[in-house]
Amino acid sequence: MKTIKPNYYDNFKCIAQHCNHNCCIGWEIDIDPDTLAYYQEMPSPWGDKLRSHISLNDTPHFILGRNDRCPFLNDDNLCDLICAFGEDGLCNICADHPRFFNEFSDRIECGLGLCCEEAARLILSQNEPVQFSADEDSAENATAEERDFFKLRQDIYSVLQDRSIPMNQRIDQLFDAYSVKQLPPLSDFKKIYRSLERMDPQWDHYIDQFVDTDWSHHWEIPCEQLAVYLVYRHLAGALKDGQLKERIRFIALTLRIFNCLIRNRTTLEDLYEIARLYSAEIEYSDENIEILLGHLR
Ligand code: SF4
Structure with a gap:
């Protein structure tokens, strides 16, 4: 299986606390089955903290907090899960965003989604x-x-x-x-x-x-x-x-x-x-x- 990507793809880096439209605010964050199992088995205190902020109704997801913020987005607009566990602590949707993937028989085409302001900057600023x-x-x-x-x-x-x-x-x-x-x-x-x-x-x-x-x-x-x-x-x-x-x-x-x-x-x-x-x-x-x-x- 080949991986195809536009030439700017690898230059993307999340600007985290400098982002004006942080993707951890206002969007429902679904949790994939493997990550849910990882969170459910995680020992306390982190395990209890995680599980208390997850809803298992419909697709499992984080319960958004005040102003629709992800419960793990701290006051400095940094992700507590990344701070504690690195990228390995994230569910797939958070680890992948803003990347998208289109699958074909022989390839996966990867791209950066325009709804992320840093991706929009990268895409539209190419000369x-x-x-x-x-x-x-x-x-x-x-x-x-x-x-x-x-x-x-x-x-x-x-x-x-x-x-x-x-x-x-x-x-x-x-x-x-x-x-x-x-x-x-x-x-x-x-x-x-x-x-x-x-x-x-x-x-x-x-x-x-x-x-x-x-x-x-x-x-x-x-x-x-x-x-x-x-x-x-x-x-x-x-x-x-x-x-x-x-x-x-x-x-x-x-x-x-x-x-x-x-x-x-x-x-x-x-x-x-x-x-x-x-x-x-x-x-x-x-x-x-x-x-x-x-x-x-
Ligand atoms: S929208 Fe993009 S730059 Fe902003 S926090 Fe999300 S991934 Fe990072």
């Missing part, structure tokens, strides 16, 4: 076209369907990373190449986005800004990096659900929204925050993506 540690030429052990998919995806990367033409024209080229219907005006999506599950009320303020303007060319490279990230992360879902065109439209819609929201922004930090927020609200919710794909048929 050169992103490269991956293998391409479709080395897919001899994949299924025929997967090989076709890798070839198609490589072609899509080539279009999206063609810096000889503006980013909006690259997206149009994709639509033409794969006979994908153009998107309706962005303002048509306000109502749909307002109807989706919400994590942060400030997202409403951004939805209000969905307006139909010309494509802004000020931030072409971050838009390209976002496009390649979305293709790498989300297009493979079409192998399972057959929604290739819908997924291309979802990626194009996300880029259209991002471009609209960043058009008057002057700093990269603003871009990281908008991408992070979109990711947390939309991209990290399978349910929200499913609803959007339904609207993009």
